[in-house]
Amino acid sequence: MGSRIKGLDGSSIGSTGAAPVEQVRRSLPAGSPAAGSQSAADNVTLTDSARQLSALSQTAQDSPHVDAARVAALQSAIDSGQYTINPERIADGLIQMDQALAALAG
Numbered sequence: 001m002g003s004r005i006k007g008l009d010g011s012s013i014g015s016t017g018a019a020p021v022e023q024v025r026r027s028l029p030a031g032s033p034a035a036g037s038q039s040a041a042d043n044v045t046l047t048d049s050a051r052q053l054s055a056l057s058q059t060a061q062d063s064p065h066v067d068a069a070r071v072a073a074l075q076s077a078i079d080s081g082q083y084t085i086n087p088e089r090i091a092d093g094l095i096q097m098d099q100a101l102a103a104l105a106g
Helices: 018-025 048-062 068-080 087-105
Strands: none
Touching: none
16 A cells, blocks of 8 residues: 655645645745745844853863773772772762752752
8 A cells, every 4th residue: 555645735745746845835824934934133032041051061061071090090999999988078069069059040
């Protein structure tokens, strides 16, 4: 069984002899952006969230890549049992991060 692709008006695309894109354009309401009417001055406005996301993305791109030698040294220290964990330092870091996030959201 063959499949037929239909146009927006239910007719087969190409049945009028016009190009498929032109058929679709003709079927759209006049003045709609997709119908080809563009304003003389298109504007884009970014939200504060979009600006923050863009800045965060740029910061991530600018940050240094993974230091493979440091990772290997830490892995070796963990494997040999020489790496010590300081729970107070971890807790302080988590509190600072929470406060920083709260300041950004506030």
